[in-house]
Amino acid sequence: MENSSKPSTFSLQNLLFLMLHCLFFIQYLAAPVTGDALVTPYHPVENITIDCGSSADTQSLDLRPWTGDAKGPFTPVEQRQNNNKSSVIETATQLPPAADMVPYSTARLSYSQFTYSIPIVAGQKFIRLHFYPTSYPGFEDPSVKAFFSVKAGHFTLLTNFSASLHARGKLVLVKEFCVSINESQRINLTFTPSPDIPDSYAFINGIEVVSMSTNLYYTSFGDQGRIAFLAQKSLYSIENNTALETMYRVNVGGSEISPTEDTGMFRTWLTDDDYLTVAKQNALHVNESTDLTFSVIPSFSAPRKVYVTARSMGTNEAENDKYNLTWEFPVDSGFIYFVRLHFCEFHGEITQQGDRVFEIFMANLTAETQADVIVWSGGRGIPVYRDYAVAIGTKGNQKQQRLSIALHPSPAWRTRYSDAILNGLEIFKLSNGFDLTRPSSELIRPNNVPPVRHSRKKGPIIVTVVAPISVFLAVSLLLFAIYRIRSNKFANSSIPTPPSDLCRRFSLRDIKTATNNFDKNFIIGSGGFGDVYKGFINASSTPVAIKRLNPGSQQGVLEFRTEIEMLSKLRHQNLVSLLGYCEDNKEMILVYDYMVHGTLRDHLYNTKNPPLQWEQRLKMCIGAAHGLHYLHRGPNHTIIHRDVKTTNILLSERWVAKVSDFGLSKTNDLSNTHISTAVKGSFGYLDPEYYRLQKLTEKSDVYSFGVVLCEVVCARAPIDRNAEDHKQISLAEWVQDCYNNGSLDQIIDPYLKDKINFPSLLKFGEVAVSCLASEGMKRPAMSEVVHALEFALKLQGREVNGNDENHSNDSSTVDYHVLFNSGSGSMRVGR
Ligand SMILES: *[C@@H]1O[C@H](CO)[C@@H](O)[C@H](O)[C@H]1NC(C)=O
Ligand SMILES: *[C@@H]1O[C@H](CO)[C@@H](O)[C@H](O)[C@H]1NC(C)=O
Ligand SMILES: *[C@@H]1O[C@H](CO)[C@@H](O)[C@H](O)[C@H]1NC(C)=O
């Protein structure tokens, strides 16, 4: 409030400045440099540090230079109202401890709005705001009057913010944000006192703008595979139009890491002591002698100290099964949070896959059922991180909730040691639109999926089937809506309500008998939706796959039935059939055909199975294409699968390919041509057009099927991060390149080299590449794909005479057994 240019202020400033220089010579404890030379630090293009309220340039004890804002390039512009005085620069009445002198001893304070306009180049930046909420000459107690908002460009970072309240007893407070600047410009940081509090003022002690390694936290274009969106069972991406607020950055089991010890981005890593809740006899581990190899993630992802320290459950393994190693972090309701977990195995005993396998729960949702750091990283001493997104809904009037992260050993048959490990974690709040302070009303229920809009239009009913999606929640309502529409359409009475004539209803007892009372040894797969068991029905004669939905999935019985009714009508020889269901005592269970030969991928690569012949592969592709065609153009439905991939194509006893995992459906929109929705699908298979426009058509499935074709002919994963040439990382791109320059034969599965004939390969390549066209319009329909593949099969048959037949005989020598014996015989819907 008082004029700042009192001579006394200046002399005090000078004094401080001198003091700091003396301290500088005393040399503050330098960061230990053990082994850190191995880690290449990131060199920020920008590392701007502003010491607000200082008339001189200063240096903090960690030797970072700070530019004073009283004069020079960073002096803020003011938007004065009425006769408000201009902002003032002041020195705190009570100086902070020596380590915090710069930038905290001085502040800029104002009753009116002021803006720092900072020139920067385009890119992703950290913005850090430093606050020392204490008394400043002429200003009332900050806990009563210092309420203000801060905007960075069009992003709202803070609203009605009180540094005193947020500091929670700590002396100083740093708020860190990430924003992406899309063009070289100035970024305007505007501080505005809260208008509804009389005589409110804004203040700031220090500002940092530091560039970050591109896409360290943001998703790079075309890469949607990193972040698992829990509850939604889908992938999440952090676009450049999102702002992030760092909520927590923790060196689990280790010591605090100061900004100068970070990998060049000046991040602070705290200890986990304050957040650990259920610890029991957990253990801290440090192995300073670990040699780190950064072969999976960039070496600046986190400092070495994060990876050579960890917390695990304890040495008394019998006890470990009885508790969850748990941390809890208070977060604001109504936001999506991005959680990154850092891992590195460095224990002498943990050397192989399966040595330490554990489960991870986040906000009470299952994030991983088989976390195995060695599998993820490829070995000991190789740091890796895993990314998750979790929605924390608004829950009553609770402004804050606790986001928990809990680790628990996997069952003994899956892991050698009953234990779990975590080395570090980061939690970011994601902006709702451009706002980090306004909770989203869409996140209505805790950890819920945002509600989906729908309209009741006439025309074909478009149903989207999402593969591993299991939680019906909000979505199920919509299914009910379709059900109603369909019921009306068919004049109310013709649709049988209980779907018993379409598929069988099992009692829970049947299911328990079939799975030996849900014996864990019968589990053949699992996901967030629950576990899949292999079981036997019909007096143990018929093997089936039994999908047991997590009891927690608040699915209504009516919706479940509606779902079943719809699914049970989908009958085709190239779709995995739903045989029945069980709805009993809150259990919701689906029973499918058991596919003896597992997934198509299991016969292509990373497998001990013998390689498939070219003709077999072609037939499987033709089968799967028929299945997809049926989904797209069925008698009275259009269904988009949305997760076509080689692990969702299963092989029956007779090697017939069947498309699976349209198990639980999700309806987004009943309008006719496309579905606007959050991008979903699996990494490596995702249609770039769908990603770009977020409009789903059946041509997205065609794209994914194109990727499947590439895998089939090259026997390679869609994404290979270890590929020699970066052009080879994406299989789809590589195949297109090779097809276009006539070298497709160079990259096919070596096993096929002399067994595939050239015209057949060429035709096959042509189909694959046409499916991968960047515009959906230019991709063929599945019916055309079927014909083209059939032609490729003919071309192969012409020269390799008889081979084809021999093979089909080979593969069908297995017992001619019909698995379809559990419902009525009429369930088949042929084409
Ligand atoms: C940050 O900028 C200062 C000069 O302002 C420079 O001395 C320092 O080396 C920079 N730090 C990094 C990590 O680039
Ligand atoms: C700002 O915060 C204060 C103190 O928490 C509160 O009394 C006031 O109602 C808030 N104002 C707004 C607009 O939210
Ligand atoms: C930032 O503020 C300055 C001064 O108020 C203004 O001239 C400029 O247009 C602003 N820039 C942006 C990107 O908002």
Ligand SMILES: *[C@@H]1O[C@H](CO)[C@@H](O)[C@H](O)[C@H]1NC(C)=O
């Ligand atoms: C976001 O911007 C960065 C460069 O600043 C770019 O590399 C990245 O691909 C962009 N991400 C998206 C999804 O466009």
Ligand SMILES: *[C@@H]1O[C@H](CO)[C@@H](O)[C@H](O)[C@H]1NC(C)=O
């Ligand atoms: C930069 O991003 C903002 C918000 O994301 C957007 O409104 C603006 O059009 C973008 N500018 C350019 C040149 O892309």
Ligand SMILES: *[C@@H]1O[C@H](CO)[C@@H](O)[C@H](O)[C@H]1NC(C)=O
């Ligand atoms: C520490 O790491 C080194 C190198 O990886 C390893 O040889 C040693 O066994 C580890 N020590 C312990 C106690 O796990």
Ligand SMILES: *[C@@H]1O[C@H](CO)[C@@H](O)[C@H](O)[C@H]1NC(C)=O
């Ligand atoms: C997780 O569950 C606990 C206890 O069941 C509950 O107190 C907590 O609020 C839940 N957390 C979230 C984020 O739902």
Ligand SMILES: *[C@@H]1O[C@H](CO)[C@@H](O)[C@H](O)[C@H]1NC(C)=O
């Ligand atoms: C661990 O946490 C999960 C998720 O909150 C919960 O389902 C499970 O029962 C817990 N296990 C133990 C042993 O507390």
Ligand SMILES: CC(=O)N[C@H]1CO[C@H](CO)[C@@H](O)[C@@H]1O
């Ligand atoms: C000290 C002072 O005059 N403060 C005023 C500054 O302007 C705002 C907005 O007009 C007023 O609310 C303050 O009272």
